Amino acid sequence: MKPRYSELATELLARHARRDDEDGRPQAAPVDPGSRALAIAALERALGEKRRRTQRRRWMLGSGLAAAVAAAFVVRLISAGSHAPSQVEARAGATEAPVAPLAVFARSVGDGASPVTVTRAGQTSTLTEGAPLLAGSRVSAPAVHVGGKPTHMILAFSTGTEIGLLPEADVMILKEDATQELELSHGAMTAQVAKLTPAQRFLVHTPDAEVEVRGTAFRVAVVPPDPQCGSGTLTRVDVTEGVVVVRRGGVESRVAKGETWPSGCNAAVAPGATAINPAIDGTPEAAEPVRPARSLRGTDAPRPASRSSNASSLGAQNEMFADAIAAKRAGRVADAIGGFDQLLTTYPASPLAESASVERLRLLRGRDPRALAAAREYLTRFPDGFARAEAEAVLAEKP
Amino acid sequence: MSASEQNRPALRLVSTTSAPATRAPLPPAPLLDDSELLVAIRAGDVSAATALHDRVRPQVDRTIRRLLGRSDPDHDDVAQRALLEIVSTIDRYRGDCSLDTWTSTLTAHIVYKEIRTRTVQRRVFGVMDEGAEPSSRHEEQDVVARSTVRRVRHHLESMDEGKAWTVVLHDVCGYDLKEIAQIMSVGVAAAQTRLVRGRRELHERISADPDLAERLAQNGGAS
Numbered sequence: 001m002k003p004r005y006s007e008l009a010t011e012l013l014a015r016h017a018r019r020d021d022e023d024g025r026p027q028a029a030p031v032d033p034g035s036r037a038l039a040i041a042a043l044e045r046a047l048g049e050k051r052r053r054t055q056r057r058r059w060m061l062g063s064g065l066a067a068a069v070a071a072a073f074v075v076r077l078i079s080a081g082s083h084a085p086s087q088v089e090a091r092a093g094a095t096e097a098p099v100a101p102l103a104v105f106a107r108s109v110g111d112g113a114s115p116v117t118v119t120r121a122g123q124t125s126t127l128t129e130g131a132p133l134l135a136g137s138r139v140s141a142p143a144v145h146v147g148g149k150p151t152h153m154i155l156a157f158s159t160g161t162e163i164g165l166l167p168e169a170d171v172m173i174l175k176e177d178a179t180q181e182l183e184l185s186h187g188a189m190t191a192q193v194a195k196l197t198p199a200q201r202f203l204v205h206t207p208d209a210e211v212e213v214r215g216t217a218f219r220v221a222v223v224p225p226d227p228q229c230g231s232g233t234l235t236r237v238d239v240t241e242g243v244v245v246v247r248r249g250g251v252e253s254r255v256a257k258g259e260t261w262p263s264g265c266n267a268a269v270a271p272g273a274t275a276i277n278p279a280i281d282g283t284p285e286a287a288e289p290v291r292p293a294r295s296l297r298g299t300d301a302p303r304p305a306s307r308s309s310n311a312s313s314l315g316a317q318n319e320m321f322a323d324a325i326a327a328k329r330a331g332r333v334a335d336a337i338g339g340f341d342q343l344l345t346t347y348p349a350s351p352l353a354e355s356a357s358v359e360r361l362r363l364l365r366g367r368d369p370r371a372l373a374a375a376r377e378y379l380t381r382f383p384d385g386f387a388r389a390e391a392e393a394v395l396a397e398k399p
Numbered sequence: 400m401s402a403s404e405q406n407r408p409a410l411r412l413v414s415t416t417s418a419p420a421t422r423a424p425l426p427p428a429p430l431l432d433d434s435e436l437l438v439a440i441r442a443g444d445v446s447a448a449t450a451l452h453d454r455v456r457p458q459v460d461r462t463i464r465r466l467l468g469r470s471d472p473d474h475d476d477v478a479q480r481a482l483l484e485i486v487s488t489i490d491r492y493r494g495d496c497s498l499d500t501w502t503s504t505l506t507a508h509i510v511y512k513e514i515r516t517r518t519v520q521r522r523v524f525g526v527m528d529e530g531a532e533p534s535s536r537h538e539e540q541d542v543v544a545r546s547t548v549r550r551v552r553h554h555l556e557s558m559d560e561g562k563a564w565t566v567v568l569h570d571v572c573g574y575d576l577k578e579i580a581q582i583m584s585v586g587v588a589a590a591q592t593r594l595v596r597g598r599r600e601l602h603e604r605i606s607a608d609p610d611l612a613e614r615l616a617q618n619g620g621a622s
Binding site: 007009012013032036039040041046047051052053 | 440442443444445447448449451452456460465475478479482483486487544547548551554566567570571572573597598599601602605606612615616618
């Protein structure tokens with residue numbers, strides 16, 4: 001309820017105002033043409049600025065989303081399997097859970113790679129890059145020596161672990177969750193196992209032994225039995241980094257860096273095979289740059305820099321990526337670009353390589369002529385990558 | 400520097416090219432309905448500037464004249480600031496009131512901020528401007544009314560500024576509490592408190608002014 005005099009006073013004022021309206025006084029003065037022109041010019045500037053702000057916001061949102069996805073991915077890598085069972089469970093075909101190798105890299109020491117077959121549930125197909133490998137899949141490397149040299153293939157898993165298949169190697173993926181479990185039934189393979197959390201395990205089964213590793217690099221091979229060596233075991237293990245536990249016949253042996261199992265036996269890897277990791281055997285061929293290919297039939301091409309030999313480099317990759325993102329967020333563009341450069345140079349096959357390439361491209365775009373080269377590089381390396389349209393747009397911006 | 404100059408807003412949009420008078424006439428605004436216009440503004444479509452201006456400028460001017468008076472020297476400056484405010488805040492417009500209402504509220508907000516910067520010039524609304532010439536149709540009534548309005552204005556100017564503004568905006572200009580909260584950058588509850596207390600204080604002040612109280616009583620009874 002309005003106090004009486006207040007109500008009377010405001011009614012009087014309102015009548016006064018309405019009377020002006022009726023007389024047309026508030027609208028009486030038309031807008032001066034000069035004032036109109038200035039106001040419209042000001043509005044045009046404001047609308048133009050609004051458009052630029054909107055575009056910037058969208059760009060930042062896109063970058064933020066990409067960073068969030070990358071961060072989520074990094075978190076997943078770090079914490080993968082923390083809730084998974086710790087005991088070895090089923091063997092081949094026991095689970096239908098999909099495994100998720102982030103990419104399949106093929107390396108041809110000779111002129112080109114040969115097809116690698118995947119057999120699962122009785123069906124055989126050619127392994128193509130990016131195809132999900134399900135538990136129960138048997139991957140068979142070809143017995144092909146292109147140009148007189150053996151052909152290698154690398155399976156890169158989401159945890160950062162990389163498995164190298166040597167010619168004629170036959171590996172079945174038994175399990176891929178907190179416990180990564182493989183079965184090597186023939187040939188030889190190398191493994192660079194990313195640092196594992198306490199809940200994670202990595203095991204390789206051979207016909208007569210079980211090899212368990214934790215954050216290490218090693219080779220394991222199935223060879224013809226030699227009665228003079230290791231009681232005729234078919235398995236050979238050569239540890240390059242870290243510690244490996246080999247179990248056979250109820251006996252557990254610890255194999256440290258630089259040691260082989262069984263001790264006193266010859267080289268673990270089958271004759272003619274070349275280790276994938278340059279750091280493992282140091283051969284000139286192995287020291288050649290590795291380039292991830294889009295197709296297992298793809299040709300080899302120079303790589304920006306040699307790959308780190310550190311099997312437990314995932315944490316370092318994560319740190320590099322996180323540092324570069326932090327620099328970007330802090331507005332230190334040059335530092336951010338440098339950080340992504342370092343990651344891409346040091347770990348070109350990193351699971352974070354595509355994200356780093358995209359971030360670098362976005363930072364260079366509109367600022368640096370290197371953006372064109374970065375866009376071309378991205379499209380060459382990730383022709384179906386998530387930022388393909390963006391890279392094409394950068395190339396289209398070319399003056 | 401005069402007080403008037405001192406109190407002019409710092410922000411002034413000036414022509415950086417030719418003088419407005421020598422400019423070619425601007426083309427007529429394209430015909431856009433409100434929804435099309437809003438889409439264009441949100442997208443930052445520069446070509447919508449003329450349409451936006453011609454659509455909202457009358458409401459902006461009307462609000463400024465009502466609140467600042469008919470001949471305020473800063474009218475055009477305030478109008479430009481109000482127009483720019485519409486562009487910068489259009490993303491907050493959800494269509495829960497008409498575009499005219501939204502425009503009026505934003506303009507009132509700009510006026511409120513403008514008035515608060517004025518320490519010497521008048522601090523109350525143009526609606527109480529008694530200096531204007533009386534209209535021919537209501538000349539006799541205006542002579543009496545202007546004297547009464549002057550007395551009411553005196554009491555409002557003696558009150559706390561926030562309470563006086565709230566009373567005038569609500570009871571004279573017809574803004575609701577939510578709009579007043581937006582205009583004065585306060586919460587709705589604070590606006591309501593100011594309104595209640597402002598009305599009470601105005602009543603008490605007029606009660607203590609028997610001559611004005613009698614005039615208002617007669618005027619109210621006559622109307």
